Amino acid sequence: MATFFRRRREALWRVEQYRGQRSIEVHATQLDAHGVTKRSAQKRILAEWVEFLGESTTRITDLNLACRVPQDLLDATGGQPQLESLAVKWGPYTDLHALSSMKALRTLSLGGARAVTDLRPLATLGKLQTLVVDQPFALSNPEVIGQLQSLEYLAFGNGHLGSDRTLDVSDLEWIGQLPNLRTLHLPGTRLPAEQLATLAALPELVELRIPLRRAYRKTVFDLAPGNTAFADLAREYEGLEELRANWR
Template identity: 30%
Template structure:
């Protein structure tokens, strides 16, 4: 019979720091490109094909090359659907590029820094995705498509300004790591009705909730997460009241609740 540890997929470092933490030695192994012509058969790639004003000036290109470069990538991603297992996008992602990426049937990891995508329904096509970061999606109108990802083990979503209800995420029974945040740089806060859904996600090992305004002001559903090893929450009156109890969750060893108690006691 398999033990609980046998079923875990995220390693210790991914739980301690977050699956998408920037480790330079790891990121340096991933080739970064702008144009499709730079691609040489890699299955892991960092594509930065928008926000090209400086790049165009530096390389003596023309303004019209911006659209050409974007279009070439969109067509390639749509027509060659089994090429990539990992993709990272560090520049603004428009809707057409998001939809094109979602044709990649073998994709296991996808990280998007930010973009102007409203409709993320195409993400349902990424049936093999395990690690997913959707950064600063202020226009996103529904998280329902994410709930269809039956192999996902780590999810990070940022600045979903139009979403206040995350109940659909309960469907992600394979999820070990969940991060929901506003935009900490702004900061831009997101509003969330409640986190009652969390009480049903007892398999979670990592939970981070930051730059949010929790309308219910009730963080007690977190007490159901007996498998949590990492927990970071916003500093506010409600969290401060619960801090002592939260820090005693049986498996907790990382995250600000455990490692920086002084934050919540000030």
């Protein structure tokens, strides 16, 4: 969903490859591409990463779990409270309580968060500036994000290019509680058009990306004068309409 997570990190798939690096990309599952094809070896490597992350004191500040992430692997990251950046590719994880101890966390990406139901553990992350929550179809309380007053970048929705499933976001008031938000992406969502003015009232918002649905068009153009984010959206509508006219 967010390209800014594609940093240069050293890819590791065995614990013994860690030699004090601060920024790493861990492949603890889906190991066939690394030549580990035996099921027993794959289970052993995952167990080693769970133990290492959960019990070792390290210098890691930037961790990317670039693989399928089961719950025990995510839980193990709680043993790294010094993390400043954590990215999860995807997985069947449901519980985010391990993240609540990461008081230094500034960047968090929860990819493929289909099974997550509760964001309350994130409420303690007072330094968080960047948050991505992708495909949170089971989530019951997105309003918790409104407590993260330091957020400057938020991506929330279905950003998976291979999926056309729509995420219904019935209320935008929680986004309106983020005074420092500069960038807001809501891909693959269905929003209440009558609440789009809530987004226009965000004092620092300069970039807004939402699906260009016909139901939003009038409101977007009404809000565009004097609002950079909505003016850009209005130009996107105009560009899309020009393309459609040329196809006829």
